[in-house]
Amino acid sequence: MTETMNETIAALAGTGASIDVQGISKRYRDTTALDDVSLQVKAGEFITLLGASGSGKSTLLNIIAGFIEPTSGRIEVAGKDITTVPPYKRDLGMVFQHYALFPHMDVWENVAFPLRRRKVARAEVERQVRQALDVVELGRLAKRRPSELSGGQQQRVALARAIVFRPRALLMDEPLGALDKRLREQLQLEIKRLHSELGTTFVFVTHDQEEALAMSDRIAVLRDGALVQVGTPEELYERPSSRYTAEFLGESNIFTGHHRGARFIDATTKADLAVGETGDCAGALVLRPEHAHLAAPGSDIPIGHNVLNGVVRDVIYLGSGLRVEVTLPDGRAIVSRPAARGRYTPEPGTGVLVHWHAERALVVPDHPSVAP
Template sequence: MSISTPTAPRATTVTGAPITVTGISKTYGATTVLDNLDLEIRGGEFLTLLGASGSGKSTLLGIISGFIKPTAGTVEVAGRTLNRVPPHKRGFGVVFQNYSLFPHMSIADNVAFPLARHGWPKSEIGRSVAEALDLVQLGHLAARMPSELSGGQQQRVALARAIVFRPPVLLMDEPLGALDKLLREQLQLEIRRLHQELGITFVFVTHDQDEALAMSDRIALLRGGSIVQVGTPEELYERPNCRYAAEFVGASNIFRGTIDTAGFTEDGTAHRFRVPESPEIAARTGGAHSVMLRPERIGVVGAGEHVPGGRDGLDGVVEDTVYFGTNRQVQVRTPDGRLVLARTPVPHTADGVVPGAAVRMHWGVEDVVVLGS
């Protein structure tokens, strides 16, 4: 697959290129930003680089795009090593947080710019620009200037410009960060739809866990220049491999203690409950571990009310409740002083679950996740 400077489109559809990152490190003096990082990105998938500020996600994207030179390691796309290939010859689409539109050009001319720059025939340019603008649902605004568009519309123009030549890879660095919540959520769906229609490889950078969960085929979670976990959104949320992943992706209740043949006992409290049965968990018997309970897996009923059979639980007193529309967060303090968060669907929250009320929290053994560390 060619990944050189874009050429005129062919009759066949361009598919996404696989990306292999091997042993990538990046240092600035004594500061290590990326530390011997390996990552396989499948051709045509939507992979999100997720992490807090300073985790190295944007640096990794910059190295893939060619705008940042790695201290060590290689980047291969479709089997071709790109370390010595400059950004403009990699043939990638790139979208940044700032839209970088030319204010003196119409929307159509902005989208046409990369094609005109590389000498595409005018007939091909007009057709490709119209197709790209239709994909982002802005064909009717082709004659307008950037200043006449909203922020969300300008971001769509930036997307159209990045995909107009059907690149094998589209790189996006926090492209929705400057938008308000509602518009950001709308564009998340639009970008996801574009990926499904185009079939090219998307690599997306964000610090927003909800954004990553909503859009990605897989997520690579970074921390301190290293990859913590790579998996589908469901894998990262339901089966985080360590405490950091459990706490970064979604709300969680983390208990630290020991596992024995009878179950789990939290350090410093009388809390004891079962853990799922598996050879992997059985092998950890006798050791100190962390276990996780997601708040939405915890039911809450008034003290003395019926709890479904076969469920474990803890007693406590409600400290506060927070209304989130579809669910209500309940903060419960146990007699040992432990604060536990539960989230219950609003129509199913018990009437007696109010601040100051004694309650019983309950969950199934399958809801307990034993973390790797």
């Protein structure tokens, strides 16, 4: 990175503000969009609100932004109550999925708009717009209209417009949802870089689990208006607190049954499986595909591993690995993700042993619990 670029980033960088969501609920007649949601976002943190359509993630973001009024609860930014403060006085940047650029303005004027609304001096507008466009590497396109830009370029303009006035936090509502996969992945890296360089608090909404895992410091999982679990990507993937989180965040093999002592009894087959923790409750055993290993029938299985017999249904090549689907005797499927060049690659239709170490599977409540 050049010295000039470092100076530009330093000029735009600021101290991100903490965001404290306290008991937020939102009701529309007989529908509850959010139900007593509380969430603390640290200053300078990149947190993602993750959930399916209708989970309440965009509603929560719009309440933080001030576009939707909550039924109850309060929002604090940097320790100050802003629940009733108008959106334009909250000093928060907003990036939408469909860019929301002014089609009759060129790139420069689109980025300058928030500054002009704030009656910033002309010379300062010139300086800050130039800095923002340099950060998103669009200075050469300053005189083009949005219709003359690609989708990725338009989203960069939207980012520049959102950071040009140095907001205390940047809110993003599925900003990559309209882009193709390759461009999404490219902009994920750029947004992550931008966060690292600016130090601003980022609140990002998505339904894409891979996007959430790749970009976030922490992830808040929502379901039906309730907060299910909050944690780092590793915590949520490796230690989901409920079956819902395990199924929503990444691919999982799920067995329903009862946890007794250090054993898990599968409800369907009554298979007795070893687990790495003790307990006594109904629940679900979660096994991630990368921990499910394959071996030919008759092979020696390591001590401490559970073993199930099955027949290979399908093998899909994914470049760096394989996705192998195995049908168990009761008709259920279990998925394994071995390396593409592993020592054993079974063919569809062949018998196979699926095995995993007891401590690689996790027992969780069968029904979602609400995050504290």
